[in-house]
Amino acid sequence: MSAQEMPKAYEPAEVEKKWYSYWESNGLFKGRPNPEKKPYSIVIPPPNVTGILTMGHVLNNTLQDILMRWHRMEGYECCWFPGTDHAGIATEARVNKELMKTEHISRDDLGREAFIERVWEWKKKYGGTIIRQLRRLGASCDWDRERFTMDEGLSRAVRKVFVDLYNKGYIYRGRRMINWCPVSKTALSDEEVIYKDEQGKFYHFRYPLTDGSGHLVVATTRPETMFGDTAVAVNPNDTRYSHLIGRTVHLPLTDRDIPIIGDEHADPEKGTGCVKITPAHDPIDFQVGLRHNLEFISVLDKTAHLNAKAGPEFEGLDRFEARKLILKKMEEQGLLEKVEDLTHAVGYSERGGVPIEPMLSEQWFVKMEELAKPAIAAVRKGRIKFYPDRWTKTYFHWMEGIKDWCISRQIWWGHRIPAWYRGDETYVGVEPPQGEGWVQEEDVLDTWFSSWLWPFSIMGWPDKTPEQDYFYPTSDLVTGPDIIFFWVARMIMAGCEFKGEIPFSNVYFTSIIRDELGRKLSKSLGNSPDPLDVIDRYGADALRFSIIYIAPVGMDIKYSNEKCEIGRNFANKLWNACRFRRMQGEISPNFREVDDLVRNGRLTSDEAWMLAKLDACAIDMKKSLDEFKFHQAVHDIYELVWSSFCDWFIEASKVRFAAGGEAREQALRVLDYALWKLLRLLHPFMPFITEELAHQMGFLAESESIMYAEFPLPMSVREAAIPDAESVIAKTEAKFELISAGRTLRISYNIAPGKKIDFHIKAANDAMEEFLKKGMDSLKWLLNANSVTISQEDYHCDDASGAPSTLVAAGAIFLPLKGLIDVEAEKAKLKKQQTELLGWIRSSEAKLSNERFLAKAPPKVVEEAKAYLVDLKEKLARVESALAQMK
């Protein structure tokens, strides 16, 4: 393609479509066990099968894709395992809602078999959405390995794990206090309960003593559970009440008397010091109930309505309606002492969005304590590292106080628990039992009970497979900190228990994406941008680049679509740099190396500078990526491309392009060499445009892909490195500073930008004079100068007025403007500089005359301070001599 065909602005849509299908259809994403190479693998955090792509997924999957593409270029055999999660409660609710809406039938109308059939149909129809959307982002997953947590293989893994843990005594069934969601009508694990601080009421009720000798005042936030009260507790050391222990009170609105018991749980400091005990509806009261052998009376049904135990007046009432009626009745009977305002934490169901109900119920549990031990050790010993590291603390805190995991759910969509009952018999096995009369457990397993096996179930476990031998343990995991308990911790436990090996070495916790105002992105707020719209508008590369660019380290991201302009503009800048190069003709045949130019000392200082900067950037980026500092790497390459490469290097090269001949050939070749390196450095972040440009420029043959090009190594590895790179960088950048000073002078004297003028430079020393003279062509070009004279003398003008000048490290630059000089302005400028210099000299001298500084600071620092003072004094002398000339 010729330069004429390259549009002025980069148009991502067609390019992205073209390359993605090229990569996929040519099998470039595939990872296969390959003993010749080192393995690198990631398992995707499986999105909910019902889900659609959100900005959270974009961030998460972009990071994973960067890691994958980078490692591929580093020569690893890479495999990114994709798939989706069946998301039990969420999916069941979703399909149920859909059925209600379209067919006006509910789950229960259909029955278990038919309903599950419908969910599968639904999954088949809509389930692939997010997977298709990930392709738009450029995700280089090995799609042939896509799995679903309810695939037959993964289901078998789930059953095997259940059976093994059961046989080991780690899984048990029992009647315990669990969190009940009245909307989903299922038990939940502790992690699925979200506590919100709420403004509530603290009701003080009088419970009359049965013998009529008075009453006790109990305080509660949950009056509706009073029908389940089976005691009132006081602290045995509380002299106000201790004499009452053993007597009884009458439970209002019922015909029951309940005992007064002594228990440490009653805190004399809190409330009235008397606590009503409702063992069937409160986790603490449950414990108290066990200690005192109390009766457990459940008064709520599965939908949190009062049952017959509450008496005919209350039966069938919703819990909150019942509360109102109870208050009314108690008040009527003069038993309501007072009502206080109170802020307290109320547990909500994560999915149902209503307060959960602590209930006594028969459920399946996993004992976690033993499973946690090796998982704690793995992180403590550093075999698994968290980034940022502070999450280890959160992890330890949870793991060390881990509680049994309630794994049964009273829903239909999920892995049905492999337990069968016949009379008093229980059978647990991977396959159904032989014989007549067995009935399978109705409950299914918590979704996370399949997710925690993901890193190896996705590779075919429990069968032995080459994938597991090669790719397990996986390398890195990228996920959100919100699922550290749900998923990360449990995967570590499962890996240690079932594979005998940790599932991954590094866990990178992503930031959480918020809107500009810092609010969580949510559908209901309408502040959740559709990533596909963003991709249509800005391009996938732009979105990927921008979101990493703006992601603060270890903090939440404040996102807005406008911020994608950063990436779009950057892609366009890169595009145009290439377009410009194409306008100069075909790329150099020997663009792959510049070894001879380096060895023979033929590089111009600008070229040496560019290559040295590029080298430093490649080294830094690799280091940043190694440490999961994506943000740092992206900022480094942005700066390199825009400022170093485009603003300075290309601009400086233009004059050599125009010169023709050997100078032109060399300039083009060095530019090509640099550009090819830049494209490769950028590929992990912007896969589409880099692939497109690599081909348009001709850096790759048609059959090649940048995906498998080598990530740039430091020059010293295979080529000659730039000699004295540090000094080249310092001198060149001092020159650039001088040029900027010259441009500022032009502008402050209102010289038209297009006008070519004369400059004089007074070099700071011999070395700088020589350096500047060598680069005269580009110097003139960059200053848009007609001529530049360089010496170590001030500018001598015809009249006595002198010329405007600016002093920088490399020397002074003069703008010879006969008769036009604004003497007062020049004087003011110089005086300001003089004052500043004097200030710095004063503090510098003070420091150097401080004996303790000389004694205690490292010699290197002292030397630098001395050299700095010398510099300052030199500069001051130059300023003062210029000032003297102004007279």
Place this chain on the structure above:
RNA sequence: GGGCGUAUAGCUCAGUUGGUUAGAGCGCCACGUUGACAUCGUGGAGGUCAUAAGUUCGAGUCUUAUUACGCCCACCA
């Protein structure tokens, strides 16, 4: 109640093990379309680094306390 995080330019954020004059992007102002790019270029304005004390020759950086905001955990009935 416990733990964690954050506080730097109008906004969003960088700032490596303490070491010369604290940076970038966006926004703002001025000027500019000579063929890479107006999704651009050149230049400019803009900061007592939340507050207080301390450690140190030296603190944006380390320590302590305070304030504000955010998050997580917890049986505040």
